[in-house]
Amino acid sequence: MGIKSFQGIRKIVKKEFEAPILVADYMTTKLVTFRPDQSILEVMEKFAKHHISGGPVLDDNGFLVGIISEADCMKQISESRYFNQPILEKNVENFMTKNVETIPDDISIFDAAGIFAQHNRRRLPVMRNGILVGQISRKDIVIAALKLSGHNWK
Template identity: 80%
Template sequence: MGIKSFMGRRAKASSKKEYDAPILVEDYMTRKLTTFSPEQSILEVMESFAKNRISGGPVLDDNGFLVGIISEADCMKQISESRYFNQPILDKSVEKYMTKNVETIPHDISIFDAAGIFDKHNRRRLPVMKNDLLVGQISRKDIVVAALKLSAQNWK
């Protein structure tokens, strides 16, 4: 289990001074996140996905540290297994189904660098980290929205 950061793979973060508009991941990320614990049941997670209209979220330990990410795709595994074993969706824990090798992105890289990361990796969302702490989440949709807001700007 581990957290992999794209920080080592990036070029020096672009400076805001080069642009008239905010261009950093932290300017467009979601800060108020629905988070989950490893002990929660998959059933609770699926209910939260439906209620909050989300498709995934970070899993935090009791100290608030990122230990995984759970998504609808992870829940599909449980749903599939419940049919295979002819069992209802039980209170199986998030820990069993979450992705533990979480790729993260630093808060201070440009949306352009983030777009490159999304282009190279098959992820819908990435946890955003600052000083090894979770500070938000950025999605492909967030990057598209940022690009639309910057469409009138001169991209250097």
């Protein structure tokens, strides 16, 4: 004789998981920013103090005009040694990347991962309606993927 189930017919429960997958959900919003007229030495001091490797450069009105990174500072260090000039005399405007690639805050982390894969960038400024609202890094994307790894991605 077969075993009877006293639980009755089981209802199929479909689990819905709505994980945040937008860049806005994982970006850093408290940014260390720089000005075009700041010295490279000040920038390097901020990098060390805040344990960062780069950040956005904003004009007096708060608009994004560039991005400065450790790599940009390395150029200055190398050139100052080569030409026997002090580091203090150069400012951010001379070394920052001016044509900055940005991404909107409402794209998915998967699209952002594709952008990082296409372009050799460590961080991307995040924009909403032409205004800087944050920054996302490759590390932020990896962390987001880890949080979602136990769930089905749609």
